[in-house]
Amino acid sequence: MRYWSVFFGVVGLACVACFAYAPFDPEWWLPAGPDPKVSHLHSASSIGKEIDALYVIILWITGVVFIGTQVALAWAAWKFADAPGRVAVYFHGSQRLELIWTIIPAIALVFITVYQFGTWASVKFKSSQPNVAPLAEVTGRQFQWVIRYPGPDKKLRTADDVYTVNDLHFVKGQKTLIHLQAKDVLHSFFLPQLRVKQDAVPGLKIPVWFDADQAGHYDLACAELCGWGHYKMRGNVFVHETQAEFDDWMKTTAREQARDQVAVADAPEGK
Numbered sequence: 132m133r134y135w136s137v138f139f140g141v142v143g144l145a146c147v148a149c150f151a152y153a154p155f156d157p158e159w160w161l162p163a164g165p166d167p168k169v170s171h172l173h174s175a176s177s178i179g180k181e182i183d184a185l186y187v188i189i190l191w192i193t194g195v196v197f198i199g200t201q202v203a204l205a206w207a208a209w210k211f212a213d214a215p216g217r218v219a220v221y222f223h224g225s226q227r228l229e230l231i232w233t234i235i236p237a238i239a240l241v242f243i244t245v246y247q248f249g250t251w252a253s254v255k256f257k258s259s260q261p262n263v264a265p266l267a268e269v270t271g272r273q274f275q276w277v278i279r280y281p282g283p284d285k286k287l288r289t290a291d292d293v294y295t296v297n298d299l300h301f302v303k304g305q306k307t308l309i310h311l312q313a314k315d316v317l318h319s320f321f322l323p324q325l326r327v328k329q330d331a332v333p334g335l336k337i338p339v340w341f342d343a344d345q346a347g348h349y350d351l352a353c354a355e356l357c358g359w360g361h362y363k364m365r366g367n368v369f370v371h372e373t374q375a376e377f378d379d380w381m382k383t384t385a386r387e388q389a390r391d392q393v394a395v396a397d398a399p400e401g402k
């Protein structure tokens with residue numbers, strides 16, 4: 132019976148075919164920026180390109196191992212298929228084999244740990260944060276992202292603060308810093324096209340920075356299962372082409388916010 136050998140061989144070939152096809156379709160693997168012509172196979176953020184390069188290295192390592200094990204599996208299933216009169220051989224483990232399959236993965240993991248360290252430092256270390264005033268304070272709560280921008284006075288927690296829910300705005304090409312926090316449980320601030328993922332932890336204010344080299348619409352998501360309404364924490368990121376465009380948006384939003392507050396204050400009792 133050599134069906135299993137054929138089966139494992141075909142599965143291996145199908146996976147290799149997917150692997151070969153992936154570079155030709157930007158939606159297959161890593162999410163790209165809004166303009167597929169510019170961002171084909173590239174994240175739209177400066178740090179995202181470095182992170183993608185790490186993914187590619189890891190894909191090569193795991194790809195080679197996968198193909199190797201798949202070929203070995205198909206070969207063994209073929210060669211040692213059940214045959215009339217053949218008796219199975221019993222043995223009690225092999226120290227040499229166990230050493231080999233412990234040491235090789237350990238070397239691979241240590242290599243990845245050391246190799247990615249520079250990227251990790253440039254994403255997460257305080258010393259690599261851009262030296263700019265925070266754009267906004269982003270608070271995860273069940274089940275929305277509340278985003279609070281300092282108003283014209285550039286100070287947070289004053290009367291002219293501007294709020295949005297699930298909508299984050301910033302300007303193309305600018306290194307942008309936010310302060311991330313959580314009100315109730317753990318959430319995870321996730322910008323897939325920009326390769327940003329950071330847990331929001333109750334009691335902590337965590338600085339997070341990013342940028343985008345294309346204007347347009349991106350996704351904001353919560354990547355931590357935070358309760359029944361987790362799916363509602365899907366938001367939007369709008370990257371403005373220019374600072375002037377961003378300022379216009381901010382002014383309009385502030386005006387609408389002021390109008391709504393007046394409307395609430397003027398509403399008759401009980402409405």
Ligand SMILES: [Cu+2]
Pocket residue numbers: 271317318319353354355356357361364
């Ligand atoms: Cu959440």
